[in-house]
Amino acid sequence: MSGPQCCSNPPTLNPASGVGHVENLAGFKTYVTGSLHSKIAVLLVSDVYGYEAPNLRKLADKVAAVGFYVVIPDFLYGEPFVPERSDRPLAVWIKDHRPEKGFEDAKLIIEALKSKGVSAIGAAGFCWGAKVVVELAKDALIQAAVMLHPSFVTVEDIKSVKLPIAILGAEIDQMSPPELVKQFDEILSANEVDSYVRIFPKCVHGWTVRYKVDDPTAVRCADEAHQDMLQWFTKYVK
Secondary structure: OOOHHHHOOOOOOOOOOOOOEEEEEOOEEEEEEOOHHHOEEEEEEOOOOOOOOHHHHHHHHHHHOOOOEEEEEOOOOOOOOOOOOOOOOHHHHHHHOOHHHHHHHHHHHHHHHHHOOOOEEEEEEEOHHHHHHHHHHHOOOOOEEEEEOOOOOOHHHHHOOOOOEEEEEEEEOOOOOHHHHHHHHHHHHHOOOOEEEEEEEEEEOOOOOOOOOOOHHHHHHHHHHHHHHHHHHHHHOO
16 A cells, blocks of 8 residues: 655655744654643644654644644654665555554543643644544544545545544545545545545645645645645634
């Protein structure tokens, strides 16, 4: 299920990026931004490149600016995927970083947020992270979910979702092609789950966080997806 699109356009990681800060949350290094006084939180689960990706942190800051407390934990344990490492190709790397482990880790983060007084939580997952988020949605551990260009998510996963979920897919996507995303949409509609499903034309897998900042068209497309995500969380996480 893993292919070259999972790894295309790798970001230049920067531990100092973003206006927030890194702290320990439930034993994980976590990028934190926004005010905890809001009592509503959003968990962002990264793709294979991890929590130091500048575009992802920029998005976290954007979500925080509208009133959410936002966290991006390092569910990759300090070992994001490195395309240049021939000794650790994706098929090898993924064995040590399975989304199922990310799901177990995410439950710890959710408990930690609740212990801080957070009363409602939304979660968004990108590529690898989308599988983590759909598992949270299946167990109703959050109030709303967003999956952006998901990887590893199956029809059976979607059949088990019972809470509000948005799915933002790309027209050019080998991991979740439009045909599969449309099937997700049909299942959610048949199960009467509150949902929003959109396929972005001319966009490729990873476009919401791995866009080139000097490409106005790419930035605009990513921003459209970000606004969809924000609207979904504003509607359901309160």
